[in-house]
Amino acid sequence: MNESVSQLQQILSNRRTVKPDHYTGEKVNDALIRQILEMANWAPTHGYTEPWRFTIFAEDGLARLGDFMARLDQPDQDAEDFNSTRFDRLRNRPLNCSHVIGIGMKRGNNPKVPEVEEICSVAMAVQNMWLMAHTLGLGAYWSTGELAFTDEMRDFFGLSGEDRSLGLFYIGKPASPNPKGRRLSSIHDKVSWIRA
Numbered sequence: 001m002n003e004s005v006s007q008l009q010q011i012l013s014n015r016r017t018v019k020p021d022h023y024t025g026e027k028v029n030d031a032l033i034r035q036i037l038e039m040a041n042w043a044p045t046h047g048y049t050e051p052w053r054f055t056i057f058a059e060d061g062l063a064r065l066g067d068f069m070a071r072l073d074q075p076d077q078d079a080e081d082f083n084s085t086r087f088d089r090l091r092n093r094p095l096n097c098s099h100v101i102g103i104g105m106k107r108g109n110n111p112k113v114p115e116v117e118e119i120c121s122v123a124m125a126v127q128n129m130w131l132m133a134h135t136l137g138l139g140a141y142w143s144t145g146e147l148a149f150t151d152e153m154r155d156f157f158g159l160s161g162e163d164r165s166l167g168l169f170y171i172g173k174p175a176s177p178n179p180k181g182r183r184l185s186s187i188h189d190k191v192s193w194i195r196a
């Protein structure tokens, strides 16, 4: 088989979700993050809208992000049902990462491009980053959950109005080799061919 085909197949199928509790805590050079971001910018869009916007949390920014997430999740630390374990987990999660990238979508004003297309394009940009991070030997993870799509997260990323937050992309040095991937069913169960 053509070598680049087989390399691409390896990269696509071996990329995995690697979460912060499986990182070493080591910080990588910003230059690697810039390489990852460069690949995001090659994602396709309808009408060159290029709607991806990224907010990079590094160094003390990681603690700032954790603090923001924990307080957004549980604003009232004096509440009777305040869960300190949950609060600390959210607050500490970014600290084990090297960098965390806030994923934003900047809504354009081209009436031909519906919001769903902009969201699709941002997802393609994230996939590019994920594949690049994996190829550079880094662990990465797209996290969403309840907080990800809130206006507060959007504002925290410096966006506003019709823009959106689409979650966080955690990056770190993996502590162990990638886990084996799994899919619940084969691609053949998800495809129909129409030939006539």
Ligand SMILES: Cc1cc2nc3c(=O)[nH]c(=O)nc-3n(C[C@H](O)[C@H](O)[C@H](O)COP(=O)(O)O)c2cc1C
Pocket (backbone or CB within 6 Å): 015, 016, 017, 018, 142, 143, 144, 145, 181, 182
């Ligand atoms: C848009 C998107 C959002 C995700 N959000 C979460 C999440 O909030 N929590 C989580 O555990 N995994 C999340 N994941 C990761 C998936 O759980 C993971 O990709 C899936 O289990 C497949 O594993 P793999 O990436 O190793 O192939 C998300 C993935 C995508 C694409």
